[in-house]
Amino acid sequence: MQEYLLIILGTALVNNVVLVKFLGLCPFMGVSNKVDTAIGMGLATTFVLTLSAASSWLLERFLLEPFGIEFLRILTFILVIAAVVQFTEMAVKKISPVLYQVLGIFLPLITTNCAVLGVALLNIQEKNTFVESLLYGVGSALGFTLVMIIFAGLRERLSFADVPESFAGAPIGFVVAGLLSLAFMGFSGLSVQ
């Protein structure tokens, strides 16, 4: 039990996909202007990440390995991710048209969200079991969502600040992301003895 908790905590905080691995920066910078949008994006990504982490593991285990076609790994993973994203897009459009409109281009772009492919590949690299892969996906997604929401909160606040013109917008966003990353360094070495 404890090791599962550690996987989630580890991937969410210590090795946060965004702030430590610097994956998934595109939606992180792109859809973090409003907290509500960030929550939506976080949830959509959580869904895709978890599903793709699981299905890529299955794919690796039951298709790529048995047939010895690991060289097709990235290709097949992208295929699966793309399908999951397509599905998510349809679902979001149906369930929440507003969110669909707000997420706009970033929804299909989850496909190329490096965090999603990254987590799928890392799972294989670290030789995780199915449950571990799933938790790895969930943890990463939680970390991603958490950071997205925090970052959106900060940016909402900054939108009312007198940021110098030359730093307004994306530049100050990157500065804040850097400082946030600095703060997350505090979790490094987190381990329960």
Next chain:
Amino acid sequence: MLTAIGSLTLLGLVLGGLLGIASKYLKVEGNPLVIEVEEMLPGSQCGQCGFPGCGPAAEALADGKADVTLCPPGGRALAADLAKKLSVEVDLTSMEEKEPAVAFVNEDLCIGCTRCFAQCPTDAFIGAPKQIHTVIGEICTSCEKCIDICPTECITMQPLEATVQTWHWPKPKERRLAA
């Protein structure tokens, strides 16, 4: 080689099939954005935005080809609403708010040609041919269409003066100017 091709094809087929089914169940009707946007616009067809009317302006807005600040009669309030609707960022402080004004007919110059009647989108002019015209202030949108058409250049825009009833506190001065 064959397995690779085979497995990929199979994968593609399976996923494609699943998505096909999903698209059937999760179908959504087309985007009614243009109509919604058009309803938000003033609808006086004044053409100050550069588009021939509110309808084309709405289309351009929905396509993202026009700025949400395009409509002077709508002012900042409309720009803010449009920005919300279209979820785009807009800096409203930089948008010039047009002073409220009404058309005013200089009665010494008016020859009663009624050409302004034909131009006015809200029928704010009253009078008759060969008579002096006047403007109903409450319905004039200050679209300025009448100014150019007048052969004697007798129409001008006059700012609406504030009264005790309409006056409100001005926005506090920006502190950064106090350097």
Next chain:
Amino acid sequence: MPNRSATEGGPYAHKKTSVQRTMVLVMVALVPATAYDLYLFGWPAINLFVITIASALMIEALCLVIARKPIVMFLTDGSAILTAWLLAMSLPPWAPWWIGVLGAGIAIVIGKQIFGGIGQNVFNPAMVARVALLISFPLEMTTFVAPSPLGTAGAPGFMDSLAFTFGLANSVDVVSSASVLGHVKTELSRGIPLQQALEGNYDLFAMTLGDASGSMGETSFSLILVGGLFLIIKRVISWHIPVAMLGTIAIMATLFNLINPAQYPDALFHLVSGATVLGAFFIATDLVTSPVTKRGQLLFGVGCGLLVYIIRTWTAYPEGMAFAVLLMNAMTPLIDRYIKPRVYGRTIKGDPLAPKGGS
């Protein structure tokens, strides 16, 4: 009289208060602890302190010139001095000059001015600088010395320490010594039980006075506490953050201490060691970067306390104050967004109250 409308609205009365006054009061509260610490650590500490504050002021002035802002007004608001002061208190007292200058630069430029100056920053500038320094220069930032009060035999003289601070000569013998938290962490990681690790290194009485190695703000528990209480009495800060934070640390420490005394130190140890009180009264309470509502502040304090305990206990860093404060700073906009006072005549969700009585 010409007809001109009023341009400056009411009220036309004002409380005796100002930003400057607030900053000055915080500095006054810091004076006793600072003076005693400067005395304890001698000339090298005084040099560092002066260098840090002076460079902060210069950098602030430079930023204001670049941003074309009124220089005198903002330079005299006291915020740059206070930031540098708090930063200096969180540095090892005998750190070289460039640590102070670099720290001041990071704090003022990246921590504050890049956001638009006073009031606009989202992270505590002093802690931004401290964390950036700690991660970039772990050696310089963790080399502590045992106190050698001014005028005592081992204390370096003014000229010697000047040379030492600027790295010109190694004329001063540095007796390096780890802070208590650092020592405990190292020993525990080597598998040595807590009691044994603390033996001879943990003198509660000395620590409450400040007679221990560590950065200036990490020592002299009692004088900082006095300053903090002064701030609460003067209503510069409210009790919510310090109480929630210290309370959370105490509860966590007691809880784990009861579970395994050999592994987890007790509450008192956590409260008097490290920058616990300085953080709780002076750093976490930074007005700009903490929540504006009282309930939000309670939550903020609890969060800081939890994170301090977690980072101290289970991560690679012996002291987590700076990280905890930065992490909670990041949470502040969300806390402010979701925790608001109840509006008069409305439910907490914002709907009008159901009318009682009447028609």
Next chain:
Amino acid sequence: MKLFKIRGGVHPEYQKRLTRKNEIEVLPMPPMLHMPLQQHIGARAEPEVNAGDKVKKGQVIALAKGMISAPVHASTSGTILGIHEFPAPHASGLPWQTITMKSDGKDEWGEMPPPMNPFESTPEEISDRVAISGVVGMGGATFPSAIKLYLGKSHQLKTLVINGSECEPYLTCDDRLMQEKADGVLDGARTIARALRVENVIIAIESNKPDALSVMKEATKGYSDVKVVGIPTRYPMGAEKHLIQVVTGVETPSGKLTADIGMVVHNVATAYAVHVAVRYGYPLMTRVVTVSGGAIKEPKNLLVPIGTPVGSLIDYCGGLTQEAHRILIGGPMMGQPLISTRSPVVKGTNGVLALTKEETRKQDEMPCIRCGSCVTACPCGLVPLEMAARIRKEELDAAVDIGLMDCVSCGACAYVCPSYIPLTQYFNYAKGRLKAIQGEQRKQEITKQLAEQREVRLVEQMRAKKEMLAKRKAEKAAKAAAQAEAKAAEEATAAPQEATSTEMTSSPPEVN
């Protein structure tokens, strides 16, 4: 009596000692009076007199018009000089319609309605009397009092609260009134209670007015239905909804009237005016005004005829000792700056203050440091700093979302702000701007309809034109055809091929 807590509030420096011991003095009748047609909330009164008319004291010179309005009476006898635009005692300093009269110095009474005994009259009779006497809320709100009395018909009311809190600094006019006219205030309160069909009257007085408290307590001995309550001294204790909460513990829901929870609040000065109107038949012609502030030579409480130029009050108090940084109408917290001292005292003027720069403590504005003082001070539970930040970026709707419309503009937030941010002005600006936008939108809706009607009309015209053309064409064609036919018949034998060519040329050219 058990009191209840309210949130927020501030403790400004009250400065009441300047005038608290000064008995009310009667200001001599000035030679000229300026009576604005609108001294109340609602519709402007309609003038009843013309230039040159002679009027008597107490005579109606403008009648209430519309649902919510109040009449205006001549404060003395004399001649109407005219109805014209005159600078309003308002922050805008803009002119508004004002009747100016010249006093003849005789102060002759006109015909007044007979005195009434309220306890032998019906609630309607009392309310009607208050209505014709032009009584309005004299605490500064200037809402026509009669409208509030008629509430007794539509609402089941339980409690009348008489507001003697006078929480604005400097002002002592209500304090003095209660001390000097305790019986009148009490009688007015009981008269109002009767009009409202309310059994229970609470007179609430802030604890910093111990003299008024004891005098009122003494006066109410023997009246079991009236309670005098000392309430904590805190600004804005006198805000209607907060006052009710303090004395009854009931919170008025947002967007509702206090009458909806069975309570009505009237100011002590209003109660006294009601007493005078009912018992003596005198309309509202005078009021007590506190003239105070560091720049006033001899601060006083004055009984002033309505319409007196503010300058006369200041002169009577010995003028200014130094140039005033601000001259205000009302208290320093919610009062309005006066643009011209020619502006008259109106029904809602409770104070004239001339403040020095040290008193206003004006300082340069600094950026917000998010200290949260304003959040603690706000009696309405709002987050002023966030609202102001949004308004600064012109995001008015976002400010409304976080409660702008629940703000009562009491000024407590701006009072405590260490950065001297004009928070209240931000909110007043936003409220005014939103109201203007609403007006514009209404106008836009009208113009939209007009534009649509015009469009329909144009299409209709076009169609009619086309129809007419078509008709004419058809007629012509028919005529031509008939002619052709006739011709053809005539020339049938001669040249049949000509007929077709005539027919072809006779068709009118296509007009489009």
